[in-house]
Amino acid sequence: MSEKPELPDPTPILELGSAFAASRVLLTAIELDLFTLLSRSPLTASEIAEKLGLHPRAVPDFPDTLLALDVITREGDGPEARYANSELSAHYLVKGSPAYRGDFFEMCGKRLYIFWGHLTEALQTGRRQNEGHPRSGGKELWKGIYENDEKLKGFIAAMSANNTAAHRVFAKTFDWTNVSTHLDVGGASGQLSCEVAKANPGVRSTTFDLERVSRIAMRNIEAQALSGKVEVMPGSFWEDWKCAKVDVVTMGQILHDYSLPKKMELLKKAYEALNQGGRFVALELLIEDDRRGSVPALLMSLNMIVETGLGFDFSVKEFDVWAKKVGFTRTERLELLPPMGAVVAYK
Structure with a gap:
C-alpha cells in the first residue's frame, strides 16, 4: 500500500x-x-x-x-x-x-480599508468603489476626496507622508546639470518642489495643482522657509496648463490615476511643455516588465480600479512605447526608494 x-x-x-x-x-x-x-x-x-x-x-x-x-x-x-x-x-x-507615516495609515483606515472590501465588485464591473460609487453618493472622484477641507488635508497629508522620502532621493540623485526650471504637475502639498529647491538652489521649481490644493502647498512652502524659491501655480492640469516651457516636468503618481487615452494626453502635454532636450519624469510604483513580482505596484494598480475604475500602473516597457508615440526619443528607469521608482523620457 x-x-x-x-x-x-x-x-x-x-x-x-x-x-x-x-x-x-x-x-x-x-x-x-x-x-x-x-x-x-x-x-x-x-x-x-x-x-x-x-x-x-x-x-x-x-x-x-x-x-x-x-x-x-x-x-x-x-x-x-x-x-x-x-x-x-x-x-x-x-x-x-520627522519621519511620521501615520497620516498615510489613517487614510488607509478611514478610506481604503472600506473600499477594498468591495474589490470583487470592482473587478467584475470596472467601477470605482470610493466616493464615486452610488452607495457613497456618486460624487466625481476628486470632488469626493476634496469635498471638505478636513478630508482634503488628510488626503494630501497621507500622500506627502508616503512619498516625501522618495522625493528627497529623487531631488538629490537626478541629474540637474544645466536645469534651471522645473514644473511638478499635480504637486499636491508642493513637497517634491520643496525637495528639489532645497537640494538644487539653482533650479526654479513650480508646483501645479488645483486652487484649494495650492493653498495647502503655499502653507507648506512657507513653513519650510522656501517662499520665493518655490512657486505655486493654481489650476487644473487638464484645462489650465499653459505655462512657459521648462527643462524638467515631473508627475508623482499622477499617470496611474487615468485610462490609457488620458495617460497619452498627459504625456503629450508634458512633451509640449518641455524645452528641446528637456526631460519628463514619472514617479510611480513600476511593474516589472515580466509581471512576475512587483507586489506593491500590482496592488497599487488594483487600487486604481477601486479608486478610479480605469486607472492602472504600468511597466517601463509600456511607458517607453507610449512616450515614443508622442515624440520622446528614449526612456530610462531611475531607482529611487523602493517601492517607488521613476521613468524618464527625453525630448
Whole structure:
C-alpha cells in the first residue's frame, strides 16, 4: 500500500487570507494614537485601556497582538508587564516624529480599508468603489476626496507622508546639470518642489495643482522657509496648463490615476511643455516588465480600479512605447526608494 503524499504547508495562504485582520489591528492602533501615547512612557495593559477608553476585554489581547506583530515591545509578563514602542513604531508612528507615516495609515483606515472590501465588485464591473460609487453618493472622484477641507488635508497629508522620502532621493540623485526650471504637475502639498529647491538652489521649481490644493502647498512652502524659491501655480492640469516651457516636468503618481487615452494626453502635454532636450519624469510604483513580482505596484494598480475604475500602473516597457508615440526619443528607469521608482523620457 503506497503512502499518501505529504501535503504542502498551508501556512502561507492561511496567513495571506487573514492578513486583513493584522492590518486592521495596526490601523486601529494608529487611529487610537497608541504609539504617541507609548512614546511618553511604557504602560501596562490596564493603563493602555484606561487612557484609550478601551473595554476591559480589549486587553491584553490588543497590545499582545501588536507585540506578536513586532510593532511594540513588552517588558515582563502578566498584569504588571509594560508595553513600549518598537524601533519602527517609534520612528514612523509617533506624531511629531520627522519621519511620521501615520497620516498615510489613517487614510488607509478611514478610506481604503472600506473600499477594498468591495474589490470583487470592482473587478467584475470596472467601477470605482470610493466616493464615486452610488452607495457613497456618486460624487466625481476628486470632488469626493476634496469635498471638505478636513478630508482634503488628510488626503494630501497621507500622500506627502508616503512619498516625501522618495522625493528627497529623487531631488538629490537626478541629474540637474544645466536645469534651471522645473514644473511638478499635480504637486499636491508642493513637497517634491520643496525637495528639489532645497537640494538644487539653482533650479526654479513650480508646483501645479488645483486652487484649494495650492493653498495647502503655499502653507507648506512657507513653513519650510522656501517662499520665493518655490512657486505655486493654481489650476487644473487638464484645462489650465499653459505655462512657459521648462527643462524638467515631473508627475508623482499622477499617470496611474487615468485610462490609457488620458495617460497619452498627459504625456503629450508634458512633451509640449518641455524645452528641446528637456526631460519628463514619472514617479510611480513600476511593474516589472515580466509581471512576475512587483507586489506593491500590482496592488497599487488594483487600487486604481477601486479608486478610479480605469486607472492602472504600468511597466517601463509600456511607458517607453507610449512616450515614443508622442515624440520622446528614449526612456530610462531611475531607482529611487523602493517601492517607488521613476521613468524618464527625453525630448
